[in-house]
Amino acid sequence: MLLPLLLLSSQMLCQVLAADYEMLIDDPEIFTDCKENPPGAKGISGLFNLDELELTLDGDKIHVAGNATTVWDIEPTDRITASARLLQLDRGIWQPTVFSIASQDFCGIMYDKDQYWFKYWTRHVDDIDTMKGKCINHKGTKLIHSPFDLNMVLNNVRGTTLHGRYKIVVTLEAFDDEKSVKRPDSICVEIIGDCERL
Ligand SMILES: *[C@@H]1O[C@H](CO)[C@@H](O)[C@H](O)[C@H]1NC(C)=O
Numbered sequence: 087m088l089l090p091l092l093l094l095s096s097q098m099l100c101q102v103l104a105a106d107y108e109m110l111i112d113d114p115e116i117f118t119d120c121k122e123n124p125p126g127a128k129g130i131s132g133l134f135n136l137d138e139l140e141l142t143l144d145g146d147k148i149h150v151a152g153n154a155t156t157v158w159d160i161e162p163t164d165r166i167t168a169s170a171r172l173l174q175l176d177r178g179i180w181q182p183t184v185f186s187i188a189s190q191d192f193c194g195i196m197y198d199k200d201q202y203w204f205k206y207w208t209r210h211v212d213d214i215d216t217m218k219g220k221c222i223n224h225k226g227t228k229l230i231h232s233p234f235d236l237n238m239v240l241n242n243v244r245g246t247t248l249h250g251r252y253k254i255v256v257t258l259e260a261f262d263d264e265k266s267v268k269r270p271d272s273i274c275v276e277i278i279g280d281c282e283r284l
Pocket of ligand 1: 138151230
């Protein structure tokens with residue numbers, strides 16, 4: 087009798103403590119190269135040609151319109167691993183937080199509707215059914231976006247509070263599984279901003 091009650095109340099407590107946060111970005115370029123750049127890693131220009139993409143910072147939103155064309159020089163058969171980590175600036179030092187996501191086969195789930203990046207980004211790409219077969223390992227693929235506003239919102243955060251300066255570090259690596267080799271070119275980008283509670 088006591089245990090279910092305890093479980094129930096702790097669940098309710100968690101719901102009460104869950105909070106939504108947003109990340110306010112102040113750099114109009116949005117993406118910066120990684121500070122502790124892994125050897126061989128390139129910034130956003132190593133992944134996409136953004137000449138046809140408009141990124142406009144508008145208060146707490148990033149307005150996105152236009153096209154991004156993949157330029158990463160890897161093979162369409164390569165497997166891509168992806169990770170995104172949230173770090174916090176603490177007395178001048180970037181420290182890891184509990185927030186991170188990773189995929190050992192990003193191309194398998196780039197357009198999967200249950201993924202974080204689908205909600206924020208890939209659901210706005212036109213003609214998803216065709217794009218599913220291409221992914222970012224097909225050099226020259228043009229991702230045409232229906233214009234959208236990107237809200238950098240983190241929902242239902244529990245057990246911790248976010249306050250101050252943070253950055254998201256996104257890393258992509260490509261592997262030729264047949265020969266068991268990692269491609270020399272990888273991608274690392276950072277998005278830096280301030281987190282505050284909504
Ligand atoms: C994006 O690509 C489409 C199709 O190629 C083209 O019609 C459109 O003008 C491009 N958008 C921009 C902003 O260049």
